[in-house]
Structures are given as C-alpha cells and as structure tokens.
Amino acid sequence: MKKFLLKLLLFVICFWAFDKLFIPIVNNAPSLEVDKKLEDVLQGKFNHDILIFGSSISSFGIYAKQLGDSLKCKAYNLSSPGSDIEYQEFVLRQLILNKNKKPKLLVLSVDEPGELYFDKVVNFRLDRLYPLVKYQQIKDELIARGEKNKYLSSLFILHQLGKSNLDFRTRQFAANDRIMPCGSMINSLRTNNFPGGYYNGNRQYDITKELPSKRKKFKSFIETCAREHIKLMIVFMPRFHSRNFYFEQRIKNLAGPNIIYYGYSENSITYKQKEYFNDAVHLNFEGAKLYTNDLFNYIKSERLLY
Amino acid sequence: MIFNSIPFAIFFVFFYFLYWLAAARSTKIRNIILLIGSYFFYAWWDWQFLFLLIGVTLVTYISANYISKTINEKSKSIVFALNIIVSIGILVYFKYTNFFISSFINLLDSFGFKTNLSVLQIILPLGISFYLFRAISYILDVKNGKAKARIDLLLFANHIAFFPSLISGPIDRAKTLIPQLEKEIKFDYSQTTDGLRQILWGLFKKIVVADNLAAATLPIFDGYLTMQPNILLLGAFYFSIQLYADFSGYSDMAIGIAKLLGFNITKNFDFPYFSQSVSEFWRKWHISLTSWLTDYIFTPISIHLRDYPKLSLFVGIITTFLISGLWHGANWTFVVWGALHGLYYVPSIIMGTMLSKKKKNKEQTLIQKLSDYKNMLGLFLLIMLTNVFFKAQSIQQAVTYLMRLVSLETFQIPTLYKSQFPAVIILLSIEWSQKNASHGLQNFGIKWPQVVRWLFYFILVALIFIYNNKEQQFIYFQF
Numbered sequence: 085m086k087k088f089l090l091k092l093l094l095f096v097i098c099f100w101a102f103d104k105l106f107i108p109i110v111n112n113a114p115s116l117e118v119d120k121k122l123e124d125v126l127q128g129k130f131n132h133d134i135l136i137f138g139s140s141i142s143s144f145g146i147y148a149k150q151l152g153d154s155l156k157c158k159a160y161n162l163s164s165p166g167s168d169i170e171y172q173e174f175v176l177r178q179l180i181l182n183k184n185k186k187p188k189l190l191v192l193s194v195d196e197p198g199e200l201y202f203d204k205v206v207n208f209r210l211d212r213l214y215p216l217v218k219y220q221q222i223k224d225e226l227i228a229r230g231e232k233n234k235y236l237s238s239l240f241i242l243h244q245l246g247k248s249n250l251d252f253r254t255r256q257f258a259a260n261d262r263i264m265p266c267g268s269m270i271n272s273l274r275t276n277n278f279p280g281g282y283y284n285g286n287r288q289y290d291i292t293k294e295l296p297s298k299r300k301k302f303k304s305f306i307e308t309c310a311r312e313h314i315k316l317m318i319v320f321m322p323r324f325h326s327r328n329f330y331f332e333q334r335i336k337n338l339a340g341p342n343i344i345y346y347g348y349s350e351n352s353i354t355y356k357q358k359e360y361f362n363d364a365v366h367l368n369f370e371g372a373k374l375y376t377n378d379l380f381n382y383i384k385s386e387r388l389l390y
Numbered sequence: 391m392i393f394n395s396i397p398f399a400i401f402f403v404f405f406y407f408l409y410w411l412a413a414a415r416s417t418k419i420r421n422i423i424l425l426i427g428s429y430f431f432y433a434w435w436d437w438q439f440l441f442l443l444i445g446v447t448l449v450t451y452i453s454a455n456y457i458s459k460t461i462n463e464k465s466k467s468i469v470f471a472l473n474i475i476v477s478i479g480i481l482v483y484f485k486y487t488n489f490f491i492s493s494f495i496n497l498l499d500s501f502g503f504k505t506n507l508s509v510l511q512i513i514l515p516l517g518i519s520f521y522l523f524r525a526i527s528y529i530l531d532v533k534n535g536k537a538k539a540r541i542d543l544l545l546f547a548n549h550i551a552f553f554p555s556l557i558s559g560p561i562d563r564a565k566t567l568i569p570q571l572e573k574e575i576k577f578d579y580s581q582t583t584d585g586l587r588q589i590l591w592g593l594f595k596k597i598v599v600a601d602n603l604a605a606a607t608l609p610i611f612d613g614y615l616t617m618q619p620n621i622l623l624l625g626a627f628y629f630s631i632q633l634y635a636d637f638s639g640y641s642d643m644a645i646g647i648a649k650l651l652g653f654n655i656t657k658n659f660d661f662p663y664f665s666q667s668v669s670e671f672w673r674k675w676h677i678s679l680t681s682w683l684t685d686y687i688f689t690p691i692s693i694h695l696r697d698y699p700k701l702s703l704f705v706g707i708i709t710t711f712l713i714s715g716l717w718h719g720a721n722w723t724f725v726v727w728g729a730l731h732g733l734y735y736v737p738s739i740i741m742g743t744m745l746s747k748k749k750k751n752k753e754q755t756l757i758q759k760l761s762d763y764k765n766m767l768g769l770f771l772l773i774m775l776t777n778v779f780f781k782a783q784s785i786q787q788a789v790t791y792l793m794r795l796v797s798l799e800t801f802q803i804p805t806l807y808k809s810q811f812p813a814v815i816i817l818l819s820i821e822w823s824q825k826n827a828s829h830g831l832q833n834f835g836i837k838w839p840q841v842v843r844w845l846f847y848f849i850l851v852a853l854i855f856i857y858n859n860k861e862q863q864f865i866y867f868q869f
Contacts, residue, residue: 085410085577095844102848204612210860231859233396242855247602250856251809 106241109249113215118255119263121162122212125175126219130184133157133389136267137172138193139206140165141321145367146193147376148266154380155389157188161267169199170208173301176308178221188389189315191379192305196320196331197287200294200302200338214246215255270369271362278363282356283325289334299338306339315388317344322355322375324364346382348375391434392557393643394593394858401431402647409651410577417574421544424571424651428553432516435557439515442480447550449476450525451543454532458539470533474526481522484514489720517557519717521550523682528564530686537564545571552655554647558640560658560678567655575652585649587831592642594850595830598857599813600636603628606807611781614791619800622791624807629781630774631814634663637676642829661825663773663818666765668734671773679717683710703739708732718780723788727779734772 114123124130134157136146143163152159162175172192180186198206210231216222223244226232236243257263260272309316318339320332327350336345354360360371367375383389391398405427413420433440453473457466488509498505528549531537549567610617610625617625638659648655662674672680688706695702708729715728775792782788820830827833835843 085579088577088579088582095847098844099848099851102845103852106852204609226859236396240855242852245856246859247809247857 100240103240103242106245110218110241110244113249114218116252116254117215118257119164119212121164121267122175122178123216123219125162125178125184126182126216126221128182128184130160130179130187131158132160132185133188134159134191135179135187135189136161136163136191136193137176138163138191138321139167139195140269141195141323141365141367142191142193142319143269144271144362144369145321145372145375146191146268146319146379147369147372148268149264150373150376151380151383152266154377155383157389159266161269163193163267164209164212165269166206167209167212168203168206169194169298169305170301171212173305173308174208174225176305180308180312181221186312186314189317189383190309191317191319193319193321194335196323196328197289199331199335200298202293202295210246211248214248217244217246217249268372270372271366278324278358278361280324280364282358285326287326287328287330289328289330291334302338306343310342315344317346317383317388319379320345320347322348322367322371324355324358324361326350344386344388346379348378352378391431393589393640393647394596397434398431401427401434406650413575413577413652417572418544420575421548421571424553425544425548425551428548428551428556431553432551432556435516436513439513442515442518443521443551444547446477446480446522446525447547449473450529450550451539451546454529454539454546455541457529457532466533470529473529477522477526477529481518484512484518486716486720487512493722520559520561521556523561523679524550524563527561527682527686531564552648552653554644554651554653555655558637558644559676560641560644560656561682562656562678567653570653578652581649581652581654584832585646588642588646588649588829590646590847590850590854591829591831592639592644592646593854595635595639595642595817597639598850598853599817600632600639602813602857603632603635603810606810607632607781610807611787611791614787614794618802618804619794619797620802620804621806622794623800624804626774626778626791626795628807628810628814630663630770630777631817633777633780634659635817645829657828661821663770664766664822664825665769666762667738667769668731668772669738671769672731679714683714687713700739700742704736707735707739721783722785723779723782726785726788727776730776730779 114120117123132152134148134151134155136142136148136151136159138146140163143161143165146161146163148159148161162179164171164175176190195206208229210226210229213222213226217226223232223237226244227234227237232243257269261269262272263269306316308314318335320327320335327347332345332347336343348355354371354374360367360374362368391401405423409420409423409427412423429440429443432443450473453469456469460466460469491507491509495505495507528537528546532539545568546564548571549562549564552562552567555562607625607629610621611629614622614625641658645655645657656678658677660674660677662671665671665674688710691706691709692702695705711728711732712725713728714731715724715726718724718727775795778791779785779788782791817830820834824830824832824834835846838846
C-alpha cells in the first residue's frame with residue numbers, strides 16, 4: 085500500500101503542475117467575448133443615468149440609444165438574452181459591489197408568464213460567467229451556486245473552467261443579430277412570417293409554477309434598488325397577444341407599491357401588427373423604436389429622471 | 391451522495407484508510423466498518439429511508455433463516471410468500487402507486503367518468519429496485535435450495551447494503567459477494583490501480599459523455615415538434631450513447647470502488663453496442679438485471695410451459711421484457727420499450743434459432759467481416775430508434791418523434807449540437823479498441839511509456855474537472 089500511496093501522491097503533484105499550464109486560457113478567455121457587458125460591470129465602467137435589465141425581450145425591444153438621446157442622458161441596455169431574474173440580480177449586485185455609478189433610473193423588463201417559473205431556455209447564464217473566471221467575483225458566485233468547490237477551485241485552475249473555456253474561437257452572435265454600442269440588440273432579418281395571428285383571449289397565471297429561488301431573487305432585486313436609492317421601473321413588454329393582467333398583478337403584489345409600473349396600451353394598433361415583431365414575443369427594430377418612444381413619453385411625462 | 395461528488399470523495403478518503411486499517415486487524419471489524427460506511431453513505435441522502443433498508447434486510451434475513459431451518463413445508467411456503475409479497479409490495483408502493491393511479495384516472499377519463507382520485511406525494515427511496523432485487527433473489531435461492539441461509543447477519547447486511555453497488559447496481563447475488571465478505575482481503579496493488587482506472591473511465595463516461603450529451607438531448611426531445619428531422623435523428627443517436635455512457639459509467643465507478651476495497655463484483659456492461667443480434671445485446675447490456683430476470687422470471691415460465699417450446703419462449707421473453715421495461719421506469723413508454731425488445735426476439739423464436747446452441751464467444755479482433763459491421767449497424771439503429779420510447783414522456787411523443795424521422799431531410803448533415811461529437815468519438819474509439827477487456831481503460835495505453843500514459847490520464851482528469859458543472863451552451867435560436 086505504501087508504494088501505491090506514494091505513486092498516487094506523485095500523480096497528484098504532477099497533475100497539479102500540469103494544471104498550471106491552463107493559466108493562459110483563463111487569462112485569455114475574456115478577450116474572445118463579443119459581449120463585454122458583464123466584464124465592464126466587474127471593472128466598474130458604468131456611469132449611465134438609465135440602465136435596462138431583462139432578457140432577450142428587452143435586449144431587442146428597448147433601444148437604449150434612442151431613449152438616452154430623447155431624454156438627453158446616458159442610457160445603456162444591460163439585458164442579456166436567455167437570462168433570468170437570478171442572473172439579472174447577480175449583475176445588479178455586481179454593479180453595486182464594483183463601484184459603478186448608480187443609475188438614476190433602472191428599467192426592469194419582466195417576462196410574461198415565465199419570469200418566476202422554471203424555464204429551460206431562460207436561466208442563469210453560466211456560460212457568460214465562465215469566460216470571466218479570472219475575476220474573483222465570478223469565482224465566488226460559481227462557488228456560491230454550487231458549481232465549483234471552494235478548495236478545489238483554489239488548488240486547481242482546471243476546476244475553475246467550464247466547457248465554454250475549451251472553445252478558443254471569438255464568440256459570435258447568431259447570424260442576423262448584433263449588439264449595438266448602447267447594449268441593445270438588433271436582428272437584421274425581418275421575416276414577420278412566424279405562425280399564428282394576434283391572440284386576444286384571456287390569459288392565466290399559475291402561482292404554483294413559481295420557483296422559490298426566482299421569487300427570492302426577484303425580491304432581492306427590488307430590495308437592492310430600494311437600499312441603494314435607485315428608482316425602479318418595472319415594464320411589461322408588448323407581445324403578440326393580449327396582456328396578462330393576472331401576471332402583472334402578481335408581479336405588483338410581489339414588488340410592492342413603491343415601484344413604477346409601465347405596460348402599454350392594448351388599444352394601440354401598433355402592437356397588434358406582425359410587422360413590428362420578429363416572432364410572437366420579440367419586437368423587431370421598428371417595433372423597438374416605437375416602444376422606446378412610448379417609454380420615453382412616459383418617463384418624461386412622469387418626470388422620472390428628476 | 392453520488393460517486394461524482396465532492397462529499398463522496400471526502401467520505402471515501404476517510405473511509406478507505408479506516409477500512410484498510412480495520413482489514414489489517416480482523417475480517418469481522420472490517421465488515422463492521424464496511425456496514426457502517428454503507429449505512430452512512432445511504433443515510434447521507436435521507437436518513438429516514440435507512441430504516442427501510444435495515445427493515446428489508448432484517449425481514450429477509452429472518453425469513454430466509456426460518457425457511458432453511460423449518461421442515462414444515464406449509465409454514466415454509468407461507469413465510470416465503472409473505473416475504474415476497476412484502477418485498478414486491480414495498481417496490482410497488484414506492485415506485486408504481488402513482489403510475490397505477492394516473493393510469494386508472496386516464497382509463498376512467500377515456501370512458502367519460504370523472505374521479506376525485508389524485509396522485510400521491512411519494513418519495514422514491516434511492517436504489518430501492520437494486521436492494522430489493524438483491525433481497526428477493528436471496529430468498530428465492532434459499533427457498534429453492536440454491537443458497538444456504540447465512541447465520542451471520544453482518545455478512546448478509548453487507549451484501550444487501552454494499553455501498554458501491556447500493557444505489558445503481560450491479561445487482562450482485564449472494565454467491566458473488568458473501569464468499570468475498572467471509573474471507574480475509576489483502577491489499578492488491580494491481581487490483582487497486584485497475585480499480586482507479588475503471589473509476590476514471592466511469593467518470594469520463596458519466597461527466598464528459600453522458601452529462602454533456604444530456605445538454606443536447608434535453609432540448610431536442612423537448613422541441614420534437616419543431617426540430618428538423620436531421621436534428622431529431624442526432625438526438626436519438628445522442629440519447630442512446632448518453633443512456634449507455636450514463637449507466638455503464640456509473641457501473642464502472644461502482645466496480646472500480648469495489649476493487650479499491652478488494653472486492654470483485656459482477657460486470658454490468660460488456661460493450662453492448664458492438665453486438666450483432668438482440669440476444670447478444672441483452673447478454674451485454676445491464677448484465678446483472680438480465681441474468682436476474684432470466685433466472686427468476688424467464689426460466690420458471692419456460693419450465694412451466696416446457697411442453698410447448700415455442701410458446702414457452704414467447705411468453706417467457708415477452709413477460710421478462712415487460713417486467714424489464716417497468717423496472718426501468720413507471721410509465722407506459724417503458725412498457726412499450728420492453729415489449730418492443732421482446733418482440734425483436736420473435737423471428738428467432740419462430741425460426742428456432744433461439745434454441746440453437748449459442749456461438750462460442752470467440753476472441754474478437756479489431757478488424758471484422760463486412761457483414762459483422764452491417765449487423766452491428768443494423769442492430770444499433772434498431773436499439774437507437776427503440777430508445778426514443780425510453781426517453782419520451784409519452785407514447786404519443788415517441789410516435790410523433792419517430793414519424794418525423796420519416797423524411798428526406800433526416801439524412802442532411804446537422805449544423806447544430808456538433809460540440810458533443812468529439813466526446814462520443816473518443817468513447818466509441820477507446821471502447822472499440824478494448825472490446826475484449828473488462829473496461830475501457832483496463833489495457834488501454836498500459837504499454838505506453840509512463841509519461842505518455844500519465845499525460846493521457848491527466849487529459850481525462852482535466853476534461854472531468856471542466857465538464858463537471860451545470861453550464862450549458864446558450865441555444866440562441868430557441869428564443
């Protein structure tokens with residue numbers, strides 16, 4: 085057994101040395117990213133008056149440059165496609181911790197109906213974290229989420245990596261998508277030929293489908309804004325169907341009365357026309373410009389920036 | 391506690407040294423430590439269900455002792471029947487109650503009747519099918535005089551709760567494990583290093599192949615109505631590999647861990663996807679379950695109907711595979727999966743080739759005849775398409791999935807989910823080159839210079855480290 089234990093120890097020591105060959109991968113990974121939003125947050129580069137949080141719906145549906153130009157302030161869209169409230173809360177936490185300038189107004193777009201549901205395609209974007217694993221804040225979050233072990237992480241570089249670190253190509257968005265300097269995204273392909281027409285029926289909301297973890301992070305998001313004296317505005321973005329007032333009421337009940345809520349007028353014919361949508365849930369760029377204008381008018385009329 | 395987790399690694403390091411220290415003192419102390427370790431391992435998941443495990447052990451042990459000692463045939467039969475009813479009853483309650491309730495509700499619903507029945511909140515105890523099958527086989531063997539009831543409760547309790555195979559098999563028989571538990575075990579360097587290599591290979595199969603493929607098969611099967619047919623074909627292929635890599639990977643880890651403790655337990659997979667016939671496949675897939683079902687289901691039926699040779703085979707095979715299907719999961723999809731595998735035997739039953747003497751398992755070479763490849767490929771395709779029922783949530787989903795494969799687009803080269811392919815190639819290449827060995831790394835690279843061999847192991851460990859997380863590549867188009 086002595087021989088075995090000695091050989092095992094030698095194996096571990098050699099592997100530990102081998103492991104250090106992966107340091108350049110960790111250091112180089114951020115340079116392969118096209119979307120630098122999270123890294124900029126970690127480096128404390130944000131100094132905007134308005135920040136927009138949400139998933140792909142607000143990424144494509146709110147044009148931050150137009151909003152900033154209209155209101156004569158700096159606006160940035162920090163939304164990430166495929167991200168859920170847990171990821172958005174993490175970004176907000178990092179925004180505060182890393183001494184970015186606090187925004188005067190934070191716009192949070194909530195996804196109907198799945199904001200608080202389990203969703204296979206909208207989740208905590210771990211693949212956005214792994215390329216930035218050289219930052220301690222990212223390592224801490226991966227450990228806190230149970231992805232990595234604290235002690236193994238400090239011993240082995242390899243234990244800090246994820247699958248995305250093995251892809252050495254520069255990241256690309258999907259063929260027709262690109263990110264603009266204001267953080268908003270645009271899809272250049274205007275197909276408008278998604279199936280189905282405008283759904284005008286009654287929509288339901290099932291509280292039992294909510295995940296406690298998402299509910300907790302949603303509340304934490306609200307509390308962080310309150311604690312940091314950031315004005316929070318929750319928006320219900322247009323979709324190619326009627327508004328779900330059960331869902332909106334649920335969000336209002338959870339978030340409380342001291343929040344600004346903004347939906348859109350169901351009477352507006354705009355949001356019932358296919359030409360403003362890429363699919364049943366995402367506005368296209370023309371739709372985004374119209375919605376952003378509505379948003380601007382509301383912020384201005386309610387004097388939310390002052 | 392699962393094998394590929396940090397808590398298990400910590401537990402095992404402490405346990406390992408304690409175990410060998412005890413083994414150096416006496417066999418009994420070693421067995422006490424082993425039993426405490428097994429119970430601790432099980433209780434880590436849910437301590438309350440440990441009492442169920444201990445209860446099953448005690449009831450089976452007492453029944454078996456009574457059956458072996460008593461000469462009154464009637465009371466022997468009563469005790470035996472009660473034990474079987476209790477064991478199967480426990481399994482049915484925990485695993486199949488909700489299946490029966492929901493099937494009953496659906497049946498009434500289809501006739502237009504409404505009912506207030508609803509499914510129950512039942513937690514399925516970890517590894518229940520494995521340890522109950524072990525207990526049932528023991529009582530059956532004692533009843534049939536194939537095994538003697540053991541006097542030593544410690545040995546029997548260790549047999550039922552042996553932690554390497556407790557939660558995911560192999561389903562060892564008493565005759566495999568108990569003799570090893572009885573004797574003194576000495577540390578064996580070559581057995582230990584072979585065990586470590588088998589664990590490494592099992593971890594690679596589970597984490598780098600199976601879990602990685604799951605990230606592709608999940609969205610493909612969920613999106614079966616909208617995915618292109620070529621992606622659906624890729625999904626079916628990936629799922630078959632995932633199923634094998636997952637289950638055989640865990641078995642490899644179990645067998646490897648047992649080797650570290652000085653035990654040799656039943657081999658559970660023997661490179662089944664390189665089989666050329668359905669019967670060969672089932673001799674190589676989940677071997678311990680197949681042999682259990684053969685001994686306790688198929689053989690008794692065959693003997694009972696021996697006057698009707700073909701009928702006995704047909705009834706035996708279909709019953710065995712229906713039970714095998716249900717054992718794998720409480721859903722009608724598993725029943726169909728099992729029934730299909732049973733039906734694949736029908737041609738050989740009709741032609742009488744199933745009764746003919748089995749071909750001697752000759753040493754296979756790397757290069758085989760063209761017809762061998764044709765058989766292998768044909769069988770793999772059949773198994774792969776059947777596995778759609780294993781993965782699908784409902785029979786309707788499986789049928790729709792398979793119907794959508796009937797398209798010219800099916801044979802176009804997929805542009806998505808390509809990143810998983812290298813792992814599949816590595817798995818199949820290594821296993822193909824090692825198909826005469828007991829596991830993928832038993833002999834692979836063993837003659838290489840140590841530096842090269844270790845470098846290869848480093849790469850495997852590195853991949854296991856990197857892939858051991860929940861990260862999934864963002865599937866953009868799904869938005």
